[in-house]
Amino acid sequence: MMKIDVLTLFPEMFHGVFNESILKKAQEKDAVSINVINFRSFSKNKHQTVDDYPYGGGAGMVLTPQPIYDAVDTLTQKSPATRRRIILVCPQGEQYNQEKAQQLSKEEHLIFICGHYEGYDERIRYLATDEISIGDFVLTGGELAAMVIIDSVVRLLPGVLGKAESYQQDSFSTGLLEHPHYTRPREFRGMKVPDVLLSGNHQKITEWREKESLRRTLLRRPDLLEKFPLSERQQKWLEELKNNN
Template sequence: MKIDILTLFPEMFTSPFNASIIKRAMDENIVEISTLDFRQYGIGKHKIVDDTPYGGGAGMLLKPEPIFEAMDEINAADPTAEKRIILMDPAGKPFNHELAEDFSKSDHLVFICGHYEGYDERIRTLVTDEVSLGDYVLTGGELAAMVMIDATVRLLPGVLGNVDSAKEDSHASGLLEYPHYTRPAMYRGMEVPEVLRNGNHQLIEKWRHQESLKRTYDRRKDMLKNYPLTEEDKQFIQQLINPIQK
């Protein structure tokens, strides 16, 4: 996979992408990540990239010329690839695991990181996706792009050491992930559940599934609306709602 990032602050990406799983993926040529400072396409000797909005109003807008010319450079370097052009925008659709999976199927992603009050509307004609990290506003799109890239790259084949890790993550299955334990079996009066230590994998899988249901019910009931609950699942949740009195 090839990832290009259009940004005014390319140095922000140096440290996050030079460590851990992302660095390993780059070292193993699973993903190639490049930043392009679009200020080089700014106007005049001061390389201006923003201007006041027509009609008045607060703040400044990113001008179209720097973004269009930066995209011209990217397209010239890779003219045949079908690209997903992703605009970081608080008004975009919310980013989630499903969208990360969708991005991970692409060969070439381009992230456009904005600043100031917003974009000249003509920039949107370049993009395929307008995406938001959440219902809040950041000072720029760089942090959002980092999160989205991390969530996407870890889904690429060969990035994670265990191929099942991504499948079992919270949100990947439609439920929050079940609790995990490791040694020692007893620590400060807190014991690892017996079911995880008895070697019965069928019971372990059942326990894990029910714990995922319980955690999702306790913390994110909204996720259960779209999850294909079995009759056994429904009975288990009903017991959570109305526990049997002993």
Template sequence: MKIDILTLFPRMFEGPLTESIIGKAIEKKLLNVKIRNFRDYSENKHRNVDDYPYGGGAGMLLTAQPIFSGLDAIETENPETIKRVILLDPAGVPFTQSLAEELSEESHLVFICGHYEGYDERIRTLVTDEISLGDFVLTGGELGAMVLIDAAVRLLPEVLGNDESAKTDSHSTGLLEHPQYTRPAEFRGMKVPDVLISGNHKKIAEWQEKESLRRTYLRRPDMLTETIFTKDQKKWLDDIKKETNLL
């Protein structure tokens, strides 16, 4: 995967893109990231990239020219690969695991990280996606881009130590992930459920699925509103409701 990032603060990406899973993906040549300061594309003699909004208002807006020129440069270098141009913006669609999975299938992503009060509206004509992390506002799009990159890149083949890991993550199955344990089998009076050390793989799989359902029901019941349950899941959910006195 190729990733281009248009930002005013390239140094913000130095840590997140050189450590842990992302850093290893770059080392293994599974990921190629180029960070571009769009101030470098400004045609203003002072390299300004912002200006006052027409009609008045608080703050400054990013001007269109540096962003357009920055994307022109990316397209010139990569004439056939760009499929998704992503604008980080509070007005965008909420980011989800399914959207991360979708982005992970692309060969080339471009992220535009805004700053100041907002964008010249014409910048939006360049993008394929406007994405938000949630109903809150950050000082810029850099942190949002880091989150999207991390969520998408970890799904690429060979990036994680075990490709099966991502398939059972919370939200990947439509449920939250079940509780997990490691050694020792007992710690400060707290024991690992017997079923997990029984060696009975069928019973273990059933326990994990039921506990995923339980955790989702108790913590994120909104995720179940459109779920199509199997016969077993319906029975388990009824049991869970009885057990928690929530019928």
């Protein structure tokens, strides 16, 4: 079972997210244990403050290292040999993607550090094995980003989604965007389900889905094709798609 600890100043933010849908089911199946910790409780200041004014001046407050270091020490001393990653959620970190989610899903223990206010004391970064950003924008704190990362990781754990196929064909899991999906009714407001999906010919359906995955990637994220190892057949399809477009 994977263990996830989240260090935050606002634990109440996580209650709804972690107690609904797939994350709730994953915990009920004992695929993951999620613990949210207010690192303010580790402050040795009599007022339990966790931030201070930055040296050199400037706007905002900076998180001090002591409470976060002590919180991480407490979490890691219980099982020092465990395979773990300590993740600093930060807009300066590496850009998050599906490949990173798959990497993290193989670990036994993840610790997330959620910053707030103006930023971290630089020494907190020495704790982290990973610094991760979910995009080139700034949030009020790291809580929402941590929720996004945790959701994307937990759904990859064995048994969480029932069948591995549920995520193996997801966008970015194969390196391309996922093909379109259809369900009933066959026709809705003049829009029809492609005939091939109703044919019962699984070989043709598989080929259609592969082509549509290429088409969607070409139209929406052509940058992904630059590093995707196309087969000879896929290369031929791609050239046909470019010519038709």
